[in-house]
Every structure is written in C-alpha cells, then in structure tokens.
Amino acid sequence: MVLFDPLLILLVIAGLYMAWNIGANDLANAMGTSVGSGALSIKQVIIIAGTFEFAGAVFFGKRVTSTIAKGIVPIDTISLLDTHLVAIGMLAAVLAAGFWITLATFYNLPVSTTHSIVGAVLGFGLIAAYQGIIAFGEIQWGVLSKIIGSWLVSPLLGALFAFLIFSLIRYSILQKTDDPYMIENRFVILQTMTACYIAFAHGSNDVANAVGPLYAGLHALELAGTTIPLWVMVLGGIGMVFGLATWGYRVIETIGTKITELTPTRGFSAEFATASVVVLHSFSSLPISTTHTLVGSVIGVGLAGGLAAVDLSVIWKIVVSWIVTVPVAALTSALVFLGLMGIGI
Amino acid sequence: MIRKEYIRSVLNIFASSPFKPLGLHASKAGEAVRKLGESVDAFCNGDMEKVEQLNHEIDVLEHEADVIKQTIRSELSSSIMMPVNASDLLNFLKPQDSISDVAQEVSFWLTLRKFEASEEIRKGLLELMAKTLETVEEYEKLVDTLSELLETSFSKRDVEDSLTLVVEVEEMEHQVDLVEKDLIKKIFMEEESSGGASVYHLVRLAAGIGDIADKAENAADRLRTMIMRR
Numbered sequence A: 001m002v003l004f005d006p007l008l009i010l011l012v013i014a015g016l017y018m019a020w021n022i023g024a025n026d027l028a029n030a031m032g033t034s035v036g037s038g039a040l041s042i043k044q045v046i047i048i049a050g051t052f053e054f055a056g057a058v059f060f061g062k063r064v065t066s067t068i069a070k071g072i073v074p075i076d077t078i079s080l081l082d083t084h085l086v087a088i089g090m091l092a093a094v095l096a097a098g099f100w101i102t103l104a105t106f107y108n109l110p111v112s113t114t115h116s117i118v119g120a121v122l123g124f125g126l127i128a129a130y131q132g133i134i135a136f137g138e139i140q141w142g143v144l145s146k147i148i149g150s151w152l153v154s155p156l157l158g159a160l161f162a163f164l165i166f167s168l169i170r171y172s173i174l175q176k177t178d179d180p181y182m183i184e185n186r187f188v189i190l191q192t193m194t195a196c197y198i199a200f201a202h203g204s205n206d207v208a209n210a211v212g213p214l215y216a217g218l219h220a221l222e223l224a225g226t227t228i229p230l231w232v233m234v235l236g237g238i239g240m241v242f243g244l245a246t247w248g249y250r251v252i253e254t255i256g257t258k259i260t261e262l263t264p265t266r267g268f269s270a271e272f273a274t275a276s277v278v279v280l281h282s283f284s285s286l287p288i289s290t291t292h293t294l295v296g297s298v299i300g301v302g303l304a305g306g307l308a309a310v311d312l313s314v315i316w317k318i319v320v321s322w323i324v325t326v327p328v329a330a331l332t333s334a335l336v337f338l339g340l341m342g343i344g345i
Numbered sequence B: 001m002i003r004k005e006y007i008r009s010v011l012n013i014f015a016s017s018p019f020k021p022l023g024l025h026a027s028k029a030g031e032a033v034r035k036l037g038e039s040v041d042a043f044c045n046g047d048m049e050k051v052e053q054l055n056h057e058i059d060v061l062e063h064e065a066d067v068i069k070q071t072i073r074s075e076l077s078s079s080i081m082m083p084v085n086a087s088d089l090l091n092f093l094k095p096q097d098s099i100s101d102v103a104q105e106v107s108f109w110l111t112l113r114k115f116e117a118s119e120e121i122r123k124g125l126l127e128l129m130a131k132t133l134e135t136v137e138e139y140e141k142l143v144d145t146l147s148e149l150l151e152t153s154f155s156k157r158d159v160e161d162s163l164t165l166v167v168e169v170e171e172m173e174h175q176v177d178l179v180e181k182d183l184i185k186k187i188f189m190e191e192e193s194s195g196g197a198s199v200y201h202l203v204r205l206a207a208g209i210g211d212i213a214d215k216a217e218n219a220a221d222r223l224r225t226m227i228m229r230r
Helices: A006-036 A042-060 A062-071 A075-081 A083-106 A113-130 A141-172 A180-220 A230-258 A264-283 A290-303 A313-342 B019-044 B048-075 B086-112 B119-151 B156-189 B196-228
Strands: none
Touching: A006 A042, A006 A083, A006 A113, A006 A180, A006 A230, A006 A264, A006 A290, A042 A180, A042 A230, A042 A264, A062 A075, A062 A113, A062 A141, A062 A180, A062 A230, A062 A264, A075 A083, A075 A180, A083 A113, A083 A180, A083 A313, A113 A141, A113 A180, A113 A313, A141 A264, A141 A290, A141 A313, A180 A230, A180 A264, A180 A290, A180 B119, A264 A290, A290 A313, B019 B048, B019 B086, B019 B119, B019 B196, B048 B086, B086 B119, B086 B196, B119 B156, B119 B196, B156 B196
16 A cells, blocks of 8 residues: 555545635635734735644644544444545545535535535445445444534634623723723734634634545555644645635635724634634534634624624524535535445546 | 635625714715805805805705615615614614705705895894704714714713713704794794795795704704613
C-alpha cells in the first residue's frame, strides 16, 4: 500500500475542495462581522483569519476530525472486510457533501458544511448496513444523536451567551457613559482579539469537514494510526486559508458592507459568544455549524436590545436547510458509493 | 446577482435599520418647514415670484419624505425584531409625515392670493411662523436623540434627555396655539376693511401653520410612547 494510491489522491483532492469551500464561505461569514463594525480592515481580517484558522485547525482540530472519521460509522469493522471499502465510502461522502454545498452556495441557501458531511458519512454507513457489510446497530446512533442535539443546542447557547455578554456591557458600561462612541472605540481592540478567537474556533471545528474522511481513508488503509498525522491537519488548514485568500475576501467585502449596524460592542458580544460555544464543542469532539451559532448569537444581541433591526425570517431558512441537508447528503453519498462500486473502483 | 456570486451567507439576519431613514424623514420635514418660513416672509413682502418658487421646492421635499416613509413601511415585515414596538414606530411616523404634508398645503395656499392686510397681521403671521419653526426644530433635535438612545441601548439618562425634549416641544406648541388664536381674532376684527376673501385666505394660512406645530407635538408625543413602551 503506497501513499500514491489513486483513491487517496482523490480523497485529498475532494478534501481540499471542501476545505476551499469552508474557507471561501463559512470562515468569511464568521469574519465578516469584524469588518462590518469597522473594527478591522479587510486586509487585517484576512491576515488574522488565515493565521488563527490555521492554528485552530492544526492544534485543536483533531478531536472533531476523529468524530467525523470514526465516531459515526465503525470504519474499523468495515476495513476488516475490505480496506478499500472505507476509502471508497469516505470518497463518496466528501463528493456528496461537496456537491450539495456547491449547489446550495449557487442558490444562496444557508446550508452548513458540517451538516452536509455528517449526513454524507451517515449515508455511507447506512448503505454499508443495507448491503450487509455492517449491522444497522453498529452505526453509532448515540454519537449521532449527540451531534444532532448539539446542532439545536449550539445556536441557542450562542444566543444565551451573547444576550448575557451584551446585557453586561449594556448595564455596566454603555448606560453609565456620557460618550457611547468612545466606548465603541475602546471595544475595537477587544474585537480584534475576538476576531482571532473566532477564527481559531472555526478552524478547530470545521477542519474536520474537509479532512475527517481523508483521515478515515488513511486509517483504514493502515497509513495512519490512532492519532491523526500532522500533515493531514496542515493540509486542511492550508486548504481553508487558500479558500479565504482566493474567494473569501469577496464574501467578506459583501457581508461587511451589509452589516454596518454591528458596532464593536455588539460585534464583540456576538463573536465572543460564538467562538466560546464553538471551542466548547471542539473540546467535546462535536461537529457544529459556526455560522448557525453566529446567527443565534446575533439574535441574542438583538434580544438584549443591541441591534436596530434583526430579520428573524432567517431562522426558518436555517431550520429548513437543516432538515433537508442530512437526508439529501446521505442519499447522494449512498448513491455515489454504489456508483463507485459499480464502475469497479 | 447573488446566485452568480457563489456566496452562501446567513448574515442577511441583519435587516436594514429603520432609524436612519426615520431621522432623514424628520429632516425633510424640518427642511420643508424652513422653506415655508422663507415663503411666508416673501408672501408678507409681496414677492409672489419667490413664493411660487419655494412652493415648487416644498413639493419636491414632501415627495422625498413620502418616498422615505414608504421605504420604511415596506421594510418592516413581521419577521423584523427591533428594540421598539413596530406599530409604535409606525404610529409616530404618521404625524411626522403630516408635518411636510401640511407645510406643502400651506405653501400652496400662499401662492393663491397676495397679502393685503394691516401691519399688525403681518407681524402676527410672521410670529406664528417663527414659533412654529422653533417647535419643529426642537422636534428635529428630539428625533436626533434616537441615534444616541440606540447606541447606548436606551440608557436611563438618555431616555430622560429625550423625554425632556418631548415636554419642551409640547410647551412650544402651546405657545403656537396662543399666537394662532390671537392672530385669527385680529384677522376677523379687520374684516370690514380687508374683505371676506382675504379673511378666509388669512385664516386658512394661520390655521395651517398652527397645524404644523400640532403635528410635531403629536409626533413627539407618540415618540415618547414608543420609548416608554419598549
């Protein structure tokens, strides 16, 4: 077994494509809030985002990556039967998730890369069970329900944290000052710190969506042990930073001009809450959507009276995309898997 | 445009704030009343050409205010969450919009007939206009405090500052009322010399100018409701 196995090369390419997408859109969404408040220039944001996203991915991304790779589908059991099955299944999963994300992005649907990859990996598990490779009971339903539960909890937790943080700022600082604009100026420094924090958090959770399947393939082909090789994490980090540099800056510009309402105190509250929730989940090895958590946090700031106008209709779009993404990604992944098996890979 | 852009953003959670256009709308009303002040001056000096020209300018301002009002209304869908009640906001927008409406109406009436009355009535008319303009400008100051209120997310001190301004607008409107009643009395006292058409014209003008201050007071009152019922 060599590293130049065509399956592995395909897994690397597909993983890089996912990473590019994550950097181009998800990371850009998370960073856009810092530009909108005027706290940082686009250039500064890109440097901060690139550095801390990479650091988050490389130094704190292994837990979630491990969950995507081994937590949902019992790849060890499958690779006992045939080591290639895992690599093919994981390739099918990344291709399906990448396809769905591409489609959703063209239609501006608020679809999460996390939800797509989890759905796609599950699809591989289900088709494997359907074909009798594993038993249905061997799919880690417990882990899966914990993951899905965290998708519901994370935006709510973001809203709660942001509500508390902004309320604290509001009662202890904003309402006691004569010059609220000076306070905003002071928060620019704090917001620079939370911009680093949110990039780090994002990297630590979302790198898994790109390199989780790659690690699963490497592990099944016995090219990687129980610990994830550093180069895998570095690859994911580079892919995401590349996505940010080649396309994400445009997304940041677009978002930044739209959300001028988010002043540094509001931006700080939303970002700090989001980053904390995401890091907490990275620590618990749970893959969640950073963007959805950010939406929850923004609503939290709005509930605390911090924003002039919040459009809650986004909640419905998210709920719908949430319900649609998992089955669609699972089904596509299963079909791609059958297709790959059919052409005899 | 978005479809071609390959952008997947959920940050349209940020709706456009209605408060900036609200401030702009108030300044259009203020601008219209300032122009009306100039027009009353010109009218009293017999410069009907200038009255015509200002009437045209006030028409434009009133139309601009209308467009802003429509934009604010159309963007306030039920899914928009604001720090104030949406219906309170619309309730206060309505009398604010009437300020430029009434200014436009008075301006039109100014063009219809030349000023033919005593010096005393001229003074009365100019005083009424000056007091009304003061009221509207005080009201503009009040609307300006909204941005600070939002910035500190309604700190106690800022709320108190705004409420003080509401009381001032109300007090000024009361003064306008007194001047208006006095002026109308004087107009009727001269009915023998000036004739029915002139009396009708001048009464219409006095009532209209007084009405502008009324609308400003009404808007100030509803702005207070909006702040208090948050």
